[in-house]
Amino acid sequence: MADLETIRRQVRARLREQGTLVRLLLRQREQLQGSLFPRYGLCGKPTCGCRTGRRHGPYYVLSSRSAGRGAFAYLDAGEVTRARGLLSHHREFRRGLARLRKINAELVTLLRRYQQAVIRRGGERMGISSHA
Ligand SMILES: [Zn+2]
Structure with a gap:
C-alpha cells in the first residue's frame, strides 16, 4: 500500500514548500512586535x-516589546503607515512559522511511513514474512 515512489514524491513536495517558505521568511529584514492604539485628546x-465632545485625533501610540521591556512611541501619520506594515510583517512571519511546523510534522509522518515500507522490504529480502 505504501508505494515508496509516492511517498518520495510527497516528501519532495513538502521540501519544496519548506524551502520556499524559509526563503520567504529570510527575506524579511524588519518587523515590529506590538500594537497600535488610537488616542483622542483635549487641547488647552x-x-x-474638543471640550464638548469632538476630541482631537486620532493620534497613534505604538506599544512595542521590541525594545525588551514595554515601550511607547507617539507616531505621526507617515509613521503610522510604516508601523502598520512592520506589524503585519510580524504577523506574517508568525503564520509562516506555524506553516513550517506543520510541514515539518508532515515530513516526519511521511518519513516514518517510508521507513515502515522500507523495513517491510528488508524483511522480504531476508525471507521474513509478516503475519498480520
Ligand atoms: Zn481642542
Whole structure:
C-alpha cells in the first residue's frame, strides 16, 4: 500500500514548500512586535469643540516589546503607515512559522511511513514474512 515512489514524491513536495517558505521568511529584514492604539485628546483652549465632545485625533501610540521591556512611541501619520506594515510583517512571519511546523510534522509522518515500507522490504529480502 505504501508505494515508496509516492511517498518520495510527497516528501519532495513538502521540501519544496519548506524551502520556499524559509526563503520567504529570510527575506524579511524588519518587523515590529506590538500594537497600535488610537488616542483622542483635549487641547488647552477652553472654548474648543474638543471640550464638548469632538476630541482631537486620532493620534497613534505604538506599544512595542521590541525594545525588551514595554515601550511607547507617539507616531505621526507617515509613521503610522510604516508601523502598520512592520506589524503585519510580524504577523506574517508568525503564520509562516506555524506553516513550517506543520510541514515539518508532515515530513516526519511521511518519513516514518517510508521507513515502515522500507523495513517491510528488508524483511522480504531476508525471507521474513509478516503475519498480520
Ligand atoms: Zn481642542
